Amino acid sequence: MITMHYFRKTLFVILLITGGFILRGQNKSPEIKFVDYYFENGSPLNWKIVNDTLVISLLPDYQRETLNRQTDHWYFKIITNKGTRIKLTIEKMVPDVYNGKPATDWWNYRTGIPCYVSYDNKNWKALKTSTLPGRELYLELIPEADEIYLARLPVYTTADLKSLLDRTKGRKGIEVIDIGKTVEKRPLEIIRLGDPSAKFQIVIRARAHPWEPGGNWVVEGLIDEFIREYGKNAMNNFCFSILPMANKDGVVRGMTRFNVAGMDLNRAWDKAPDSLLCPENYVFVNYITSLIIKGTPPVLVIDLHNDDKGDVHLTNRDRNDIQYKQNMERFEKLMRQHTSFSESFRYIWNDNGQPVVWTINNGLYNRYGLESFVYELNANWISGLGRIPSAEEWKDTGKGLLHVLLDYY
Numbered sequence: 001m002i003t004m005h006y007f008r009k010t011l012f013v014i015l016l017i018t019g020g021f022i023l024r025g026q027n028k029s030p031e032i033k034f035v036d037y038y039f040e041n042g043s044p045l046n047w048k049i050v051n052d053t054l055v056i057s058l059l060p061d062y063q064r065e066t067l068n069r070q071t072d073h074w075y076f077k078i079i080t081n082k083g084t085r086i087k088l089t090i091e092k093m094v095p096d097v098y099n100g101k102p103a104t105d106w107w108n109y110r111t112g113i114p115c116y117v118s119y120d121n122k123n124w125k126a127l128k129t130s131t132l133p134g135r136e137l138y139l140e141l142i143p144e145a146d147e148i149y150l151a152r153l154p155v156y157t158t159a160d161l162k163s164l165l166d167r168t169k170g171r172k173g174i175e176v177i178d179i180g181k182t183v184e185k186r187p188l189e190i191i192r193l194g195d196p197s198a199k200f201q202i203v204i205r206a207r208a209h210p211w212e213p214g215g216n217w218v219v220e221g222l223i224d225e226f227i228r229e230y231g232k233n234a235m236n237n238f239c240f241s242i243l244p245m246a247n248k249d250g251v252v253r254g255m256t257r258f259n260v261a262g263m264d265l266n267r268a269w270d271k272a273p274d275s276l277l278c279p280e281n282y283v284f285v286n287y288i289t290s291l292i293i294k295g296t297p298p299v300l301v302i303d304l305h306n307d308d309k310g311d312v313h314l315t316n317r318d319r320n321d322i323q324y325k326q327n328m329e330r331f332e333k334l335m336r337q338h339t340s341f342s343e344s345f346r347y348i349w350n351d352n353g354q355p356v357v358w359t360i361n362n363g364l365y366n367r368y369g370l371e372s373f374v375y376e377l378n379a380n381w382i383s384g385l386g387r388i389p390s391a392e393e394w395k396d397t398g399k400g401l402l403h404v405l406l407d408y409y
């Protein structure tokens, strides 16, 4: 009798539990119909629904030979029913690896990682995420439409670039020059603004790393401002050569850092780039050396990036070069004056005992004696404005940057 009693009681409890689960599942279903990332710049990912939460797991891309890896980009569309609350976590499938060591921090906890949402795939609004103890990012949202796009940063694809090129086509003082092709044979173009024989040649590169569209928005703003200012006397002495999307293959494929051959376009600048593995750098260096050969070497090369700090990274230099220091201080002051820049100029002295990191600026200075720096736009926070960045604010930075350059030279 006791056994039977126990059996019935246990069965009752089991039914209660499973019934509860089924009910809970029905009541709290996140109503996700599909997750779509099959479009340009869509991020490779896995997704699943665990209880009431959509779990997004992002795939890294790898560096050739070192097998370093990085995962920072996401961009996908959720198809659901509008008005339903969606709980969402975003995680890296595996931790990043830098210099052969797995990263301990998956995301930057200090400023928080925003997630951008859009209903038209064009206008992006930032939402705050929180970081769970398991290192996933967590987000809750109630979509206002049946389809909602989510992205790491305001998206900028080759379609945006095409509309920029169309906008500039045929304009006075603007020329688009084909300089070669990516690994996957996509065209690489330089947008040249101003007189090619002008005294001050300035070269700008954006999007060496696909997850970092901030530079694209800066370039848009700078070009718009150039068009507005063109014809004024101050502009006559300037020529800007802009490579707006260096890592086009990576952008198209929704990658984070490397090109499709696993090359980092902002490393290994101490030597000539490999024309097959790294044609994006190979043709860019050819363009720069052609300026040198023509007797119009660039006075400055700026490489635009995003990171979670937002500093300007200067070149390894001699600590006693007082003139250099004064110049950079003047440049920094103008940046603060004309743009929302409020972070720091980071000097790196040759005698600091650290090995040189062969980023583009160090390579161009050492191989050709060119002045250059890497400008990292903070991807999470514009401290000068006290806001999460937007495409418009980065365009304003580009506008301001033009005036910094006009004033500086």
Ligand SMILES: [Zn+2]
Binding pocket: 208, 209, 212, 266, 305, 306
């Ligand atoms: Zn970068």
